[in-house]
Amino acid sequence: MHSQVRPRPVHFRGRSYLAFALAPEPPVTDWLADLDAAIQRSAGFFAGRPAVLDLANTALSRADIVPLIKELETRDIRIMGIEGADPADFGPGLPPVLTNGRPASGREMVHETSQAKASEAKTPDAKAKPQPQATEPQPASLLVENPVRSGQTIYFPNGDVVVLGSVGSGAEVVAGGSIHIYGSLRGRAMAGANGNAQARIFCRRIEAELLAISGYYRTVDDLEVDLRHRPVQAWLEGDVMLIAALD
Amino acid sequence: MANVVVVTSGKGGVGKTTSTAALGAALAQAGENVAVVDFDVGLRNLDLMLGAERRVVFDLINVVQGVVRLQQALIRDKRIDTLWLLPASQTRDKDALTDEGVARVIADLRTRFDWILCDSPAGIERGATLAMRHADGAIVVTNPEVSSVRDSDRIIGLLDAKTEKAERGERIAKHILITRFDPARANRGEMLSIADVMEILSLPLLGIIPESEEVLRASNLGAPVVLSNPGSAPSRAYADAARRLMGENVDMTVPSEKRGLFTKLFGRRAA
Numbered sequence: 001m002h003s004q005v006r007p008r009p010v011h012f013r014g015r016s017y018l019a020f021a022l023a024p025e026p027p028v029t030d031w032l033a034d035l036d037a038a039i040q041r042s043a044g045f046f047a048g049r050p051a052v053l054d055l056a057n058t059a060l061s062r063a064d065i066v067p068l069i070k071e072l073e074t075r076d077i078r079i080m081g082i083e084g085a086d087p088a089d090f091g092p093g094l095p096p097v098l099t100n101g102r103p104a105s106g107r108e109m110v111h112e113t114s115q116a117k118a119s120e121a122k123t124p125d126a127k128a129k130p131q132p133q134a135t136e137p138q139p140a141s142l143l144v145e146n147p148v149r150s151g152q153t154i155y156f157p158n159g160d161v162v163v164l165g166s167v168g169s170g171a172e173v174v175a176g177g178s179i180h181i182y183g184s185l186r187g188r189a190m191a192g193a194n195g196n197a198q199a200r201i202f203c204r205r206i207e208a209e210l211l212a213i214s215g216y217y218r219t220v221d222d223l224e225v226d227l228r229h230r231p232v233q234a235w236l237e238g239d240v241m242l243i244a245a246l247d
Numbered sequence: 248m249a250n251v252v253v254v255t256s257g258k259g260g261v262g263k264t265t266s267t268a269a270l271g272a273a274l275a276q277a278g279e280n281v282a283v284v285d286f287d288v289g290l291r292n293l294d295l296m297l298g299a300e301r302r303v304v305f306d307l308i309n310v311v312q313g314v315v316r317l318q319q320a321l322i323r324d325k326r327i328d329t330l331w332l333l334p335a336s337q338t339r340d341k342d343a344l345t346d347e348g349v350a351r352v353i354a355d356l357r358t359r360f361d362w363i364l365c366d367s368p369a370g371i372e373r374g375a376t377l378a379m380r381h382a383d384g385a386i387v388v389t390n391p392e393v394s395s396v397r398d399s400d401r402i403i404g405l406l407d408a409k410t411e412k413a414e415r416g417e418r419i420a421k422h423i424l425i426t427r428f429d430p431a432r433a434n435r436g437e438m439l440s441i442a443d444v445m446e447i448l449s450l451p452l453l454g455i456i457p458e459s460e461e462v463l464r465a466s467n468l469g470a471p472v473v474l475s476n477p478g479s480a481p482s483r484a485y486a487d488a489a490r491r492l493m494g495e496n497v498d499m500t501v502p503s504e505k506r507g508l509f510t511k512l513f514g515r516r517a518a
């Protein structure tokens with residue numbers, strides 16, 4: 001036996017992440033203009049987040065893709081992969097072609113640092129665990145017992161997020177449903193992130209940097225002075241976000 | 248049981264190195280065996296604050312790289328026998344610190360000392376995460392101002408994510424140390440109050456170190472403030488903080504300088 005010199009095994013671990021899928025529609029210049037309008041409305045929403053370019057609706061060639069990715073980079077959107085395209089058309093130098101993506105619906109909590117225990121609860125890998133969604137009932141709310149610190153993101157597209165502590169300046173909570181914060185809200189809260197206009201934001205003390213419901217944004221610069229530091233709720237009426245004291 | 252404590256902040260210039268030297272000296276004066284480790288590779292300061300800069304031969308990087316043994320790089324303080332310094336390199340950069348090498352050095356230090364205080368560089372990059380990596384506890388140094396507090400909040404998030412303990416699902420013991428506190432300015436609303444800082448960071452308070460010119464004088468003398476002027480307000484505050492770190496219950500006060508009659512009578516007007 002010459003097992004002494006056997007090479008050390010290399011371990012690979014599967015990980016899945018949630019990314020935005022951007023699906024350009026022709027003509028791409030118009031689509032970029034629409035994107036700019038969306039970014040304007042939701043400053044920083046895409047910034048630095050991983051995104052996948054879904055080319056199913058387009059017939060873009062390699063020569064078109066490179067400038068498009070450059071355009072997106074100038075908007076601080078980094079493309080980590082391409083979807084809906086033939087891998088044969090996209091060789092080295094471009095992001096890899098991904099398959100088997102599916103719309104987000106799994107329980108998701110993204111901590112800024114992938115090492116965090118909290119982030120272990122991420123979308124199960126589609127291949128590793130076939131159809132976990134079909135068999136396990138999905139939790140409709142996420143309870144966060146610790147303060148959400150500056151630089152951290154809680155992302156839960158499936159339902160409500162309840163935070164027992166405070167959400168710090170520079171921290172962000174994104175929920176498919178409503179957001180309830182029993183401490184102070186100093187960072188950003190984005191409720192109804194999948195377009196649910198019924199979602200609301202509640203907090204015990206508002207000093208927020210940004211509130212968003214279903215894509216409608218409000219910075220707290222224009223919050224009435226007498227609401228500051230008070231418990232409030234925010235909701236949408238049509239396309240107007242209303243904020244009222246709870247006490 | 249050795250205690251590895253990182254002194255960290257996110258924001259630069261808030262008093263990490265000053266606090267590492269002062270707390271290290273105060274713990275050593277209380278009879279504990281203490282090593283202070285400078286992780287600020289390329290910008291080392293801790294040797295200056297301890298007045299040991301002319302005795303540095305080998306440094307942390309030499310030990311990490313296995314060029315010398317730990318004992319060869321450790322420098323014993325001239326005033327307190329139980330205080331030792333492991334200096335940083337001023338000429339190398341932090342990329343010379345490997346994860347495994349640092350792990351080995353910390354494990355070695357654990358067998359020799361009661362306390363290992365790691366002076367972190369500013370920022371949230373590799374240097375700072377390496378300094379916190381093996382910590383059992385953290386002292387988050389904060390000035391009572393908005394940007395410092397927010398950066399501390401960020402560092403606390405990293406302490407809960409990037410440390411070895413956090414990765415094992417354990418929590419590291421975290422404390423806030425408020426430095427450069429000026430009660431008069433806080434009363435005038437020019438600084439955040441202690442209550443504001445505590446509310447935002449929601450962690451236990453280790454101490455409140457007042458703003459004082461004694462701190463600058465001490466660093467120019469190359470002595471931790473608790474040695475250069477033990478009766479001064481910042482020294483008493485650091486000594487109290489060290490006792491709290493050792494688990495004692497010490498009432499939280501903001502020590503102030505003893506004022507002469509003149510300032511007692513007229514000093515108020517400015518406040």
Ligand SMILES: Nc1ncnc2c1ncn2[C@@H]1O[C@H](COP(=O)(O)OP(=O)(O)OP(=O)(O)O)[C@@H](O)[C@H]1O
Nearest residue numbers: 259260261262263264265369427457458459462463
């Ligand atoms: N309590 C205090 N009163 C007055 N000055 C202070 C006090 N604490 C620290 N300082 C001064 O603040 C400056 C920065 O201190 P120090 O070097 O300890 O900070 P640091 O956090 O280690 O900085 P860096 O991030 O650059 O490593 C020094 O000039 C020091 O003398």
Ligand SMILES: [Mg+2]
Nearest residue numbers: 263264287292
């Ligand atoms: Mg320093």
